[in-house]
Amino acid sequence: MQIDLDKSDPERLLRYYFGGYASAAGADPFEAGLLVARDGAFFVDLDALEGRQAENALRDADGSGRIEWEELEAFVHATYYDARQVPSTAAALHARAPYREGGWFEVEVDGVMTKARRRLFVAEDALRAALRTYQDNGEQLLYPSGTVIVGEHYVEGTHVETTAMLKRGDGFWDFATYGPDGALAFTTHTGPRDLKTPTQCVGCHFGKKQFDPEKSFPGEARPGPHGPRALHVTPQARDAGLVRFFDEHRKRSDTVLGLYGTLFIAHLQAQQRAGELSEEDARLLEGLIDASS
Ligand code: HEC
Known part of the structure; x- marks a missing residue:
């Protein structure tokens, strides 16, 4: 059946969503036969999806003869976490990726995603x-x-929510939200909007719009309508040269919006000044400096 999302770059969205349902992890949904492109239009093999989740099947609910965005959205909302086998609790996520232990780089931010303070964790490796x-x-x-x-969300110092991105084999990321009880949740609840997972996550992360405080960095950002917008980093981490070098937020390589590469290198350079840099990281810095000169 034809699938017509009426969105810009439908192929990327189709690859993202149906890549999540292609049988082998990271399988290309076109190669797997789930999707077919013909004469600039896209078609989905409903039989290849059906049987798996009969009552939540992807279907032409309004009888228009094609699958539209609202129909795909309903299917994704009903089946995505199961299909992706996202860790079912924040504790299971932590067991897979022990982010509160050593070897994880941490950044604190008040940004646009939520009114809560966010503590971000990325594995240094x-x-x-x-x-x-x-x-x-x-x-x-x-x-x-x-x-x-x-990203752990804190309201007045209390941890109330966790969001995560898990990189798939096909280069896309799965999105996950965990509520105050640690269980998977359909939306965030820390405002200003309840964000539906994954469809609204995709909206910002796949888009081109720039956000504060990352956009103004290394300068300070002005507060937004819902509170402060700030990256809580040391003054030395506000390195204009590094920000220019990586141009990380504007490029949003890999649909990642934070400044982890920029801030991690600033952190390594601070270690270097303190004479605390490991040999491995010294080689990493040298490699980047050689490449930039
Ligand atoms: C309004 C736009 C917007 C929406 C919607 C949004 N994000 Fe984000 N997200 C951002 C920005 C900007 C950052 C970087 C700054 C920050 O962490 O606040 C970010 C960062 C992240 C990060 C850290 C990795 C990175 O890209 O920096 C994760 C994980 C994340 N978001 C998950 C989610 C999930 C899960 C959802 C859906 C429930 C979501 N996001 C929806 C804008 C958004």
């Missing part, structure tokens, strides 16, 4: 891998598959 391949990947920071980036 994932950052190192993305930084080491920065030049080879055409000056983009691309994280290895299996990378998990976690």
Whole structure:
């Protein structure tokens, strides 16, 4: 059946959503036969999806003869977490990616995603891998598959919610939201909007719009309508040269919007000044400096 999302770059969205349902992890949904492109139109093989979740099947609910966005959205909302086998609790996520332990780079931010203060965690080894391949990947920071980036949401110092991105084998990320009880939740609840997972996450992360405080960095951002917009980093981390070098927020390589590469290198340079840099990280810095000069 034809599928017509009436969105810009429908192929990317189709690859994202149906890639999540292609049988082998990271399988291309076109190669897997789930999707067919013909004469600029896209078709989905409903039989290949059906049987799996009969009562939530993807179907032409309004009888228009094609699958439209609202129909795909309803299907995704009903089946996405199961199909992706996203860790079912924040504790299970932590067991897979122990982000409160050593070896994780942490950034605190008041940003646009939620009114809560966010504590972001990225594995340092994932950052190192993305930084080491920065030049080879055409000056983009691309994280290895299996990378998990976690954002804990704090309201008045209390941890109330967790969001995460888990990198799939096909280069896209799965999105997850965990509520105050630690269980998977359909939406966030820390305002200003309840964000539906994954469809509204995709909206910002796939888009081109720039957001504060990342957009103004290394300058300070002005407060937004719902509170402060600030990256809570040391003054030394506000390095204009590094911000220009990576141009990380504008490029949003890998649909990642935070400034983890920029801030991690600033952190390594601070370690270097203090004489505390490991040999491995000294080589990482040298590689980037050689490439930039
Ligand atoms: C209004 C736009 C917007 C929406 C909607 C949005 N995000 Fe984000 N997200 C951002 C911005 C900007 C950042 C970087 C700054 C920050 O962390 O606040 C970010 C960062 C993240 C990060 C850390 C990795 C990164 O890209 O920096 C994760 C994980 C994340 N978001 C998950 C989600 C999930 C899950 C949803 C849906 C429930 C979602 N996001 C919806 C804008 C958005």
